[in-house]
Amino acid sequence: MDAYGIPRRVREEERALAAPPFSVWLTLLSCIFLHGGWLHFLGNMWFLFIFGDNVEDRLGHVAYLLFYLFCGVLASVAHLVANPGSTVPTIGASGAIAGVMGAYLLLYPRATVLSIVPIIFFVQIIVLPAPVFLGVWFVLQFLQGTSSLTSAQAGGVAWWAHIGGFAVGWLIAWILQGTGETSPPVQERRPHSDHTTVYRYHRERLS
Incomplete structure (x- = not known):
């Protein structure tokens, strides 16, 4: 018993809940490497x-790895902030990959993407x-994420991890580009069809 008559065991449990062990915070990173199945992966x-x-x-190999992991952790934090009472486990690398997509948007504004677009019963x-x-x-x-805030069912998708990861990736790329920490792209033109050209950017590698 303490001075207030509360059993010591209860106090210890309260402290454990107030300050989760390090392993709990580590899941903000480890969840990036887990997936719900092969289709998800x-x-x-x-x-x-x-x-x-x-x-x-x-970015370079090492910086890219750190960037990827950092985006993944902050994407997990964004999901946690948007869903503080959720007891559903969150897994998947989509938050980190969203960060990569955000960086791509800033670093390659004139690039093109070969896309599959469903039109009624046809795929174009x-x-x-x-x-x-x-x-x-x-x-x-963003639309799905804002909708999930007022809905009891989020559809099993961590929308705010995607949103947070994308925003963080874009912001980091903006900062690095402004400080000159990114390598300049080299443009390589690759014919795609009679009417379109796909541009692929890469950095020259010295052998």
């Missing part, structure tokens, strides 16, 4: 494959400017 890796290598070329493959593709994606995430 492959979908995330597809987006990372499309946008990740170009951002890595601009078209080339879209990267700002259009990423802008539409972000707006959809």
Whole structure:
């Protein structure tokens, strides 16, 4: 018993709840490496494959790794802030990948993305400017995220992790670009069809 007549065990439990162990905070990072199934994993890796290598070329290998992990952690924090009472486990790399997409938007404003667009019963493959593709994606995430704040069901998607990760990635890229910490892109033109040209940016590598 303490001076107020409260059992010591109760006090210890209160302190444990008030100050979670380090392992709890570590889950903000470890959740990035977990997925809900192969479809979830492959979908995330597809987006990372499309946008990740170009951002890595601009930042460098080590800086890109740190950038990716940092975006993932802050994306987890954004989800936690937006859903403080949620008891549903959050897993997936989409918050970190959203950060990569945000950086891509800033670093490659004139790039194009080969996109699959469903039109009624048909699927059309078209080339879209990267700002259009990423802008539409972000707006959809934001609309879904704001809707989830007033809905009891969020649909099993951590919308605010996507929003937070994207915003953090864009902001970090903006800061690095302003300080000259990103490598300049080299433009390589690759013919795509008779009427369109896909631009792929990369940094020259010395062998």
